[in-house]
Amino acid sequence: MALEQAQAALQEGEVPIGAVVVCKGRVIARAHNLTERLNDPTAHAEMQAITAATEYLGGKYLADCTLYVTVEPCPMCAAALAWAQIPRIVYGAGDPRRGYSLFSPSLLHPRTQVTKGILAGECASLMKEFFREKRR
Numbered sequence: 001m002a003l004e005q006a007q008a009a010l011q012e013g014e015v016p017i018g019a020v021v022v023c024k025g026r027v028i029a030r031a032h033n034l035t036e037r038l039n040d041p042t043a044h045a046e047m048q049a050i051t052a053a054t055e056y057l058g059g060k061y062l063a064d065c066t067l068y069v070t071v072e073p074c075p076m077c078a079a080a081l082a083w084a085q086i087p088r089i090v091y092g093a094g095d096p097r098r099g100y101s102l103f104s105p106s107l108l109h110p111r112t113q114v115t116k117g118i119l120a121g122e123c124a125s126l127m128k129e130f131f132r133e134k135r136r
Contacts, residue, residue, distance in 0.1 A: 001018075001020045001027065001030060001068070002018040002019055002020045002068045002069055002070050002092070003018060003070060003092075003119065003122060003123065003126075004018065005018025005019060005020065005030055005031060005032040005045065005070075006018035006032060006045075006070045006123065006126050007126070008032050009032035009033045009045070010126060010129070010130055012032075012036070012037065013036055014032060014033040014034065014035065014036050014037065015033045015035070015127070015130060016032075016033070016070070016126040016127060016129075016130050017032060017033050017044065017045040017046075017069065017070050017071045017127075018030075018031070018032045018045055018069070018070050019031050019032070019045040019046050019048070019049040019067060019068065019069040019070070020049065020067075020068045020069075021049050021050075021052070021053040021062065021065050021066070021067055021068075022065060022066045022068065023053070023057065023062070023064050023065040023066075024064055028052070028053050028056045028057065028065070029049045029050075029052035029053035029056060030049070030052070031045050031046075031048035031049040031052055032045045032048070033045050033048075034048060042076065044073075044074065044076070044077050045069060045070075046067065046069055046073050046077035046080065046081065047076075047077060047080060049067060049069075050062070050067075050080055050081065050084050053065060053084075054084065060083075060084065061084060061085045062081075062084045062085060062086040062087075063085055063086075063087065064087075065086055065087070065088075066086070066087075066088040066089070066090060067081065067086055067088070067089045067090070068090045068091075068118075069089070069090070069091045069092070070091070070092045070093065070119075070123040070126065071091060071092060071093050071094075071095050071099075071123060071127065072091050072093065072094045072095040072099035072100065072101065072116065073089065073091065073099070073100050074095070074098050074099065074100060075098075075100045075103050075107055077100070078100035078107040078108050079107050081108060081109070081112070082107060082108050082109040082112070085109055086109070086112060087109075087111060087112060087113065088112065088113045088114075088115070089108070089112060089113075089114050089115070090114075090115040090116075090118055091114070091115075091116050091118070091123075092116075092117070092118055092119045092120045092122065092123030092124070093120045093123035093124035093127060094116060094117075094120070
């Protein structure tokens with residue numbers, strides 16, 4: 001589902017990153033980057049997903065949730081996920097230039113479990129396609 005969101009972002013001319021929040025086995029939020037449409041540098045897929053999920057739950061914590069995202073969260077998103085106290089993050093492609101782990105893995109909540117590399121090839125391929133087209 002996160003890959004579908006990333007595809008939607010790509011079709012809209014956004015950096016193709018998609019995110020889904022699952023709570024107790026139920027999808028409660030789907031999102032993709034909206035930085036271009038909203039002219040907002042903070043409108044990352046993860047931030048949009050956090051907002052939708054907390055609104056759905058009626059509270060600021062995502063304690064029983066998992067975030068699935070196509071690319072490793074940036075430091076801004078990692079810090080927001082820490083404040084939301086999300087216990088699990090699953091991401092596809094790493095981001096060697098701007099991923100949170102490059103700067104400081106401690107940005108995440110201390111109890112957050114991270115699974116990386118899920119469908120990494122597909123996730124990375126979308127990013128490469130996007131930036132290849134941008135360079136043309």
